[in-house]
Amino acid sequence: MRLKNKVAIVTGSGAGIGRATAKFFANEGAKVICIDIDSNKASEVAEEISKDGNKSKSLKLDVTNEEEISKVLSELIQSEIKIDILVNNAGITVTGSVEDLTTQEWDRQIDTNLRSIYLMSNKIWKHFKKNKGGIILNTASIASKIGIANDAAYCASKAAVEMLTRCMAKDGAPDNIRVNCVCPGFVETPNIQGYFDAQPDPEAARKFAISLHPIGRMGKPEDIAKGFVFLASDDAEWITGSSLVIDGGLLTALP
Numbered sequence: 001m002r003l004k005n006k007v008a009i010v011t012g013s014g015a016g017i018g019r020a021t022a023k024f025f026a027n028e029g030a031k032v033i034c035i036d037i038d039s040n041k042a043s044e045v046a047e048e049i050s051k052d053g054n055k056s057k058s059l060k061l062d063v064t065n066e067e068e069i070s071k072v073l074s075e076l077i078q079s080e081i082k083i084d085i086l087v088n089n090a091g092i093t094v095t096g097s098v099e100d101l102t103t104q105e106w107d108r109q110i111d112t113n114l115r116s117i118y119l120m121s122n123k124i125w126k127h128f129k130k131n132k133g134g135i136i137l138n139t140a141s142i143a144s145k146i147g148i149a150n151d152a153a154y155c156a157s158k159a160a161v162e163m164l165t166r167c168m169a170k171d172g173a174p175d176n177i178r179v180n181c182v183c184p185g186f187v188e189t190p191n192i193q194g195y196f197d198a199q200p201d202p203e204a205a206r207k208f209a210i211s212l213h214p215i216g217r218m219g220k221p222e223d224i225a226k227g228f229v230f231l232a233s234d235d236a237e238w239i240t241g242s243s244l245v246i247d248g249g250l251l252t253a254l255p
């Protein structure tokens, strides 16, 4: 058990990568606080974890809402005494080029994928400092590293997540706060299905996405969860400011 007696918050844990990460963390011995804007999905995951005999609870929280974050995190800090790990995973995909995106769409993308990480980390930082350490893990993307057509706001948000990870790592190191991110390729989740559905030919888009991965398939949420477990564990105690690319080889083999 690599996360025994740790308390971990996972945002966006109602589906996809967050859901798998919450379950993997629990199986490694962590108590997991499942956070999602969709309270039904979050409580479903927490219940599944509890049924397996592990500790979990769910909380409804919109990670774009500063007031809600302050309230939820301060209550959590009081009730849990010590939180060890924060996984900033909640994210959405708003497709469009700069020509097509409305200001509202741009803001929604940046608020959900980027500003939320600042807000969550800002509100937990003092707690980590007081406890002489903590771990922050962010979900970036291969879109942090390459530009994707018709995906301007998403790529910009994820590139910024990777840089924010490095900056937080530098600031946190003296206080034993480690900060890393993962950069997934295309992963089979409700979010990616939404991305395909938004393309003119969803089936062709899916086939093209699969063809981008030399390993010959898209990722499973569990592929990413395993990376998060590693980065959260003591096996990664000398790793901070890094980006773990988990992409079936996509970045090695771009057309």
Ligand SMILES: NC(=O)c1ccc[n+]([C@@H]2O[C@H](COP(=O)([O-])OP(=O)(O)OC[C@H]3O[C@@H](n4cnc5c(N)ncnc54)[C@H](O)[C@@H]3O)[C@@H](O)[C@H]2O)c1
Pocket: 011, 012, 013, 014, 015, 016, 017, 018, 035, 036, 037, 038, 041, 061, 062, 063, 064, 089, 090, 091, 092, 093, 112, 113, 139, 140, 141, 142, 183, 184, 185, 186, 187, 188, 189, 190, 191, 192
């Ligand atoms: N699926 C992929 O191919 C892929 C690739 C690279 C990066 N990512 C990133 O991985 C993360 C998870 O994506 P996924 O594919 O598992 O998505 P998903 O849509 O399957 O799950 C995301 C979860 O986040 C929740 N959520 C959305 N907005 C929220 C908010 N404002 N507050 C709290 N919760 C909110 C949703 O309700 C949902 O349960 C995202 O940051 C995404 O950008 C996904």
